[in-house]
Amino acid sequence: MPINRIQFQPGLSLASFFQQYDTRAQCQQALFEMRWPNGFVCPQCVKSQHSRHERGTRLLLQCCHCRRQTSLTVGTVFDASKLPLTTWFLAIHLLTQSKTGMSALQLMRDLGVSYRSAWLIKHKLMQVMFAQERERKLETLVQIDDVFVGGERQGGGRGRVAPNKVLVVAAVQTTSKGKALLTRLDVVPNWQKPTIARWATKALAAGTHVVSDGLATFAAVKDAGFTHEPVIVSSTGKSAGQHPRFLAVNTTLGNLKTWMASTFKGFKLSHYTRRYLAEFQYRFNRRFDLQAILTGLLADAIRCTPWREVSLRTQMPADVGA
Ligand SMILES: [Zn+2]
Numbered sequence: 578m579p580i581n582r583i584q585f586q587p588g589l590s591l592a593s594f595f596q597q598y599d600t601r602a603q604c605q606q607a608l609f610e611m612r613w614p615n616g617f618v619c620p621q622c623v624k625s626q627h628s629r630h631e632r633g634t635r636l637l638l639q640c641c642h643c644r645r646q647t648s649l650t651v652g653t654v655f656d657a658s659k660l661p662l663t664t665w666f667l668a669i670h671l672l673t674q675s676k677t678g679m680s681a682l683q684l685m686r687d688l689g690v691s692y693r694s695a696w697l698i699k700h701k702l703m704q705v706m707f708a709q710e711r712e713r714k715l716e717t718l719v720q721i722d723d724v725f726v727g728g729e730r731q732g733g734g735r736g737r738v739a740p741n742k743v744l745v746v747a748a749v750q751t752t753s754k755g756k757a758l759l760t761r762l763d764v765v766p767n768w769q770k771p772t773i774a775r776w777a778t779k780a781l782a783a784g785t786h787v788v789s790d791g792l793a794t795f796a797a798v799k800d801a802g803f804t805h806e807p808v809i810v811s812s813t814g815k816s817a818g819q820h821p822r823f824l825a826v827n828t829t830l831g832n833l834k835t836w837m838a839s840t841f842k843g844f845k846l847s848h849y850t851r852r853y854l855a856e857f858q859y860r861f862n863r864r865f866d867l868q869a870i871l872t873g874l875l876a877d878a879i880r881c882t883p884w885r886e887v888s889l890r891t892q893m894p895a896d897v898g899a
Contacts (some may be wrong), residue, residue, distance in 0.1 A: 588674045588867035600672075604662035608649055611876055621645045633639045634661045654701050654878040657885070664688055668698045669878070673863075673870040677836050678856060700852060700889045703883040705874065707855035707894050710862070715750040715761055716782035720826040721789045721798075722747050723768065726837070726850055743850045744768065746776055747833075749826040757825035759862050762833070762854040770797035772886050777801040788822050833857055 598604050609617075617627050619640035626641040649836050649878035650656045655665055679687075685695035708889040726743045737829055743764055750759040761780050765772050777798040781787070784803075791809045799805050808822045836857060863870045885894075 589670065589871055591670075592668050594667075594871075596708070598663065599667045601634070601661055601663055604666050605649060607666075607875070608653075608655075608662065608879070609636075611872075611879055612649070612653075617647075619643060619645055620647060632840075634659065654705055654881050654883050656883045658697075660690065660694060660698070664690060665698065666875075668790065669697075669702065669874050670871055672702060672856075673860065673874055674867060676864075677839055678860065682757060697886055697889070700849070701884060702874070703852040703856045704877065704884050704889065704894075705878050706859035707852055708881050709877045710761070710855050710858050711894070713759070713761060713780075713858075713862070714782040715748055715780060716785050718751050719781060719788070720749050720751060720788050720823055721787055721795060722823065722826045722830065724830055724833075726764075726854070730761075745850075745854065746773070746780075747826055747830055748780060749829050751825045755821060755825055757829060760829050760858055762858050764851050764854070768792075768794045770794050770800065773797040774800040777803055790820075790823065800822055829861070832861075855894075859886070888889070 585870070596609065615627050617638055618625055619627065619642065622640060622643040622645070624640060624642040627638045628641060629635045630639060630646075637646045638649065639646045648656070650658075650662075655662060658665070667777065668684060668688055671684065679699075681692065681696040681699045684699055685692045688695060688698075690698075719796075724745045724747050726745050746763050746765055748761045748763075749757050751757055763776060763780060766777055773794050774797045777787070778801045779804055781801075786804045786806065787795070787798045788806045788808060789798075791807050796805055796807065806822075808820060837853075858861075859874075860870070863873060
């Protein structure tokens with residue numbers, strides 16, 4: 578049987594990870610080189626000569642010219658955290674290398690930190706992933722389907738929403754032969770046509786051809802200027818899941834459901850669904866290069882405005898199409 582080249586690609590092994598990021602000095606140096614690839618520049622006087630000072634777990638860079646101190650982590654997702662960088666780096670490795678992700682509870686055990694710390698690390702990193710993925714546009718050929726997260730659709734047709742269920746538009750960009758390339762998973766407030774049109778404007782690049790099943794509301798992508806091909810499933814005698822025009826989106830949804838069931842057994846998803854979907858989406862869209870995903874997330878974590886705990890717990894990223 579031929580092996581799946583994506584599944585069997587060599588990731589970053591734990592041994593290689595510890596060779597590169599085992600000590601605080603190694604992690605600090607990696608972060609330093611990412612923040613200032615051409616060497617440190619003082620944000621006040623733009624001079625480069627500086628000295629280094631450790632304060633607790635923080636590294637401060639002091640300008641030799643104007644004496645201004647700049648924290649290595651200021652303005653990054655690692656800012657204001659009492660946890661050492663080695664813990665953050667290991668968390669990034671664990672979250673990015675596992676196909677099934679990792680719950681905050683498992684992170685707590687593997688990192689040897691409190692549950693609250695593990696939860697904060699996970700949600701801060703998921704927020705980074707959300708920020709990176711929210712502007713992604715799928716293009717050319719895209720399969721879309723509707724999915725209810727937090728439970729299966731049960732009777733009453735698609736117009737009715739059970740309590741605690743979250744509506745998600747699942748979209749998968751494919752090759753012309755139907756091979757899945759990229760995905761977008763967006764929470765939407767309802768299945769009304771204006772909502773789907775707004776979703777399409779945000780999620781799809783100009784010229785995209787959309788394939789969906791016969792759900793009437795998906796025809797609204799035409800209102801946003803896209804071409805639409807409804808495939809009436811019943812006429813083929815196959816269920817939607819088996820139809821070749823929907824294979825990529827249904828395989829992705831199958832993986833999503835397996836991931837939710839195995840990683841978050843008994844977990845109430847709905848409150849933080851957008852972040853969890855972003856985590857799945859982020860890893861899926863980088864699955865072709867597992868070796869680069871760790872440094873990629875580090876680079877994204879440096880660019881992302883840090884969220885405080887109160888914001889993480891109370892502010893949710895907005896629905897697309899709202
Ligand atoms: Zn200076």
